[in-house]
Amino acid sequence: MTTQPTREPVEEKPIPSAEHHDELDRKPLEMETAAMGQGLSGYETLGLWETVKAFKMTTFICFMVCFSAATDGYQIGINGNIIANPGFVKQFATQVNDAGEPALSASILSAWSAIMSVGQIIGMTSLAFITDRFGRKISMYWYWLILALSILLESLARKWQVWLVAKIFAGIGVGSLQSTIPAYVTEVAPTRIRGGLLMCYSFWFSIMIVIYVLVPESPAWCVNKGKYDQARKALRRLNYGVQDYDVEQHLQLYILATDHERTVAAEQRAEKWYAIFKGTDGLRTLVASWTLVAQQFIGLTLFSTYASYFFLQAGLDDPFQTTCITSSITLAGGITLVFIADRFGRRLLSCSGTTICWAANVVVGILGVTREVKATNYIFILFACIWNLGLVANGATGWGFIGEISSQRLRPYTAGFAAATSCVAGVIMNVITPYMVNESDWNWGLKTAWFYAGLGLPFTVIIWFLIPETAGRSAAELDELFERKIKPWRFHKTTTATQRTVEGRPECV
Structure with a gap:
């Protein structure tokens, strides 16, 4: 009689759940995302107000750092407004x-x-080396001291x-401030509310030193310098x-982005600071500067720096009231x-604001070559106001772009x-505007x-083809979009590795 071999009981394996399949499907996406220097924070799906509520401390710190920029507005605005003050003119007058x-002679104006613009150039270009070596907070202390001396x-x-x-001195301090604060906010602010x-x-343009003592160092700078414990401390605060x-x-998200940028820089032999003039980084420098450069050619000096003086020379009875x-x-x-x-994006605001300023110049120019009537001054004031609305959009986005567009490393x-x-x-x-308006x-x-x-026409046309949308994009996502050479007007329509991971879609759009 033959006996059948005894079979060992077969262990029943659980049937994989749908969630388990999703998890397996997401692994390649997460690996692809990591290869692009990106990763998920877990907060990508939060709405704007939800992000503010979740990151209350970060929002408050960024707000206070921006509030310290009130000195910027004071030093820039005082140039063109105080020179229409009779007491100031009497004190410094050199002619009748x-x-x-x-x-005041045009040469002194x-x-x-x-000289203030020259000071800004000195501050903006020299402070970058201090900031990169010693951090954002040391830079803040430095320009506070310079601004205090100027006042x-x-x-x-x-x-x-x-x-x-x-x-x-005012120019050096303001220039240093202008190149430091947008970069700091870009590195610290949550992506979803970074734009606001x-x-x-630009809204706040002295409690400066109190703010700078209390704010933490930028975690991005700490990671870039290998100071991981300091980065952890800053992230906790x-x-x-x-x-x-x-x-x-x-x-780890900061480390991923930094390591990816360094790898790409090594491949392109663009590891030094002057890589900002080469290849993709050179394009990013051009994009970062375009909106702010454009405002110089659409009347910034005329309608803003010399606002009161321009209104006075144009024949308005009360230039200060108009200002x-x-x-x-x-x-x-x-x-x-x-x-x-953050809701409507930076590209539309930047491009439309610049276009509005250019159009306002055309209307004011037409007023200058037509016969003056009773309504001329009212129309002039109206379009001066419209110009200022355009500049608000141009300037606010322009200062944001110098921080957002650049790579974290540079x-x-x-x-x-x-x-x-x-x-x-x-x-x-x-130099030339006082001569143009001085009677x-x-x-x-x-x-x-x-x-x-x-002058402003070519800058106004080109801006529509050059400026990308940065709203809702992390620094690592912007790296990807620039590396892929996506057209600027398609940035907001292009799916990044982070988005594909969040949505669970492998395709690249």
Whole structure:
């Protein structure tokens, strides 16, 4: 009788669930995402207000850092407004006008404005090396000291030469501030609300030193320098109170992005700071600078820097009142941008704002060559206000771009050079604009707007083909889009590795 061999009981394996299949499907996507220097934070699907509520401490810190930029607005705005003040003119006058009244010569006005732009260039280009080596906080302390010195000199000045010295220190301080704060906010702010926080910078344009003592160092800089413990400390402070926040996970995201940028830079032999002029990084520098450079050629010096002086020379009875009106428009526009920048995106705001400014120049230029009627001044004021609305959109997005567009590795250098490029154009405009509007010199009056309409046309056209959408994109995602050479007007329609992982789609669109 033959006996059958005894069979060992077969272990029943559980049938894989749908969730398990999804997990397996996502593994290749996560590996692809990591290869692109990207990763998931776990907060990608939060809405705008949900992000603000989740990251309350980071939002507050970024807001306060932007608030410190009020000194920027003071130093920039004082140039063109105080020179229409009778007491100031009497103190620093070097000539008399046809009516026998004390007046400021165009050469001195040009020197004051030009030397400040030169100072900005010095600050923007030199501070990048300090920032890269010692961090963002040391840079903040440095330019605070320079700005404090400039204000002291302005307060003590009794001769125009002393005011000139004050202006170069003011320029260095403002230039340093302008290239540091947008970069810091870009590195620290949550991606979903980064745009609104960057808009706060242009809104606030002294509690500066108190703010800078309290804010943490940028985690991105810490990782770039291999200071991982300091990065962990900064991440804990920035994200205090965020539910289920994993410091190690987010530290790894920074490391992934930094390592990927270094790998790409090594492959392209672009590891040094001057890589900002080469290849893809060179394109990013051009894009980062374009919006701010464009504003110099669409009338920044005419309608903003020399606003009160221009209104006075144009024949308005109360130039300060008009300046207050345009400033109020700017204030209201700035507040609005904070709330809509992340919802509507930066590209549309930048391009349309620049176009609005150019169109306003055309209208004001037409007023300058037509017969003056009772309504001329009202139309002039209306389009000066419209110009200011356009500049709010241009300026706010422009300062955001110098931080957002650059790679994390080269951000201090790209931001500094991009901002400095606009100041180079500013030096030229600050020299010639007083001559154009001064009734004792060229006396172009409202016709000066034609000069800016002509210069600004190519910048206005090109901006629509050059500026990409950055809203909702992490620094690593922007790296991918630039590396793939996506057309700027298609950035917002292109799916990145991070998006594919979140959505579970392997295809590349």
